[in-house]
């Protein structure tokens with residue numbers, strides 16, 4: 237089957253020509269216009285510029301907004317500007333450019349039918365870890381040693397589907413070593429993965445995670461204490477290279493909702509309910525010691541204190557012992573947020589793809 241990304245290239249980032257501060261269009265007008273299409277990740281407006289950038293948290297939201305709003309006329313009403321016609325188009329802009337944060341590739345290049353085949357892969361896999369389901373291709377990942385045995389590749393060949401994606405990943409130019417190991421993680425709402433750095437000696441530099449199904453918020457933390465959460469929208473690729481691969485911890489807090497910032501420029505927060513998320517992590521096994529510039533996190537260069545195991549989950553801060561306790565903890569955390577800022581509740585589709593076939 238011909239993969240549909242061959243014809244389809246959609247992005248989460250939109251350029252809104254004529255929708256800028258330079259045309260006296262306000263942030264509020266842009267947010268009000270775009271928000272009905274789905275959760276907004278950001279609205280970027282610069283002084284005097286005649287355009288702005290809108291980033292959605294899901295490719296489908298962006299697709300629908302482009303269809304509906306390209307050519308839309310913003311009328312004067314009570315606002316400062318004359319009638320302006322907005323021209324909305326996709327833009328391939330990397331919002332993490334120039335920062336040390338993980339690279340973020342906004343992609344919606346695969347059709348839904350194509351993705352559905354990926355999720356099928358997990359259907360017959362038993363729930364084999366306490367906190368999530370996993371399956372490995374290429375090489376097994378050993379959760380006791382947090383490593384792979386390079387001398388024991390799996391007999392099952394890498395499925396064509398995954399080889400297609402790997403080709404596509406290589407075409408981005410962000411990845412030096414061709415991935416030959418794939419770990420599929422399937423998380424139910426309430427499940428997660430403890431903060432960790434993928435073992436340096438096990439895998440080469442670039443680590444790529446493709447998210448399918450529900451969005452989730454991934455937490456990144458730097459040894460200097462810097463914390464950063466990033467919403468991973470469905471059908472997006474996260475590429476961790478350099479510092480973000482070797483130094484920053486990444487993890488997913490086990491909870492059923494994520495508190496997500498709204499893009500209005502104020503302190504608006506939205507509570508997003510998690511659905512089932514399936515992620516595909518693409519890595520290249522290393523088979524030789526790591527010589528990175530981050531010895532404090534490098535098992536090849538330092539006697540590392542044992543990493544928190546990816547399974548079973550080890551508590552970082554507060555760990556609920558039962559489902560009831562987990563719910564209570566979550567209630568408390570969510571409640572704290574509610575007190576600080578008004579929350580609107582939004583349930584994101586578990587598999588938005590099924591609802592909006594592209595091709």
Ligand SMILES: O=C(O)CCC(=O)C(=O)O
Nearest residue numbers: 419421429434445515517
């Ligand atoms: O689910 C993800 O996107 C990340 C998985 C991960 O970090 C891992 O398997 O090492």
Ligand SMILES: [Fe+2]
Nearest residue numbers: 432433434486
């Ligand atoms: Fe990881």
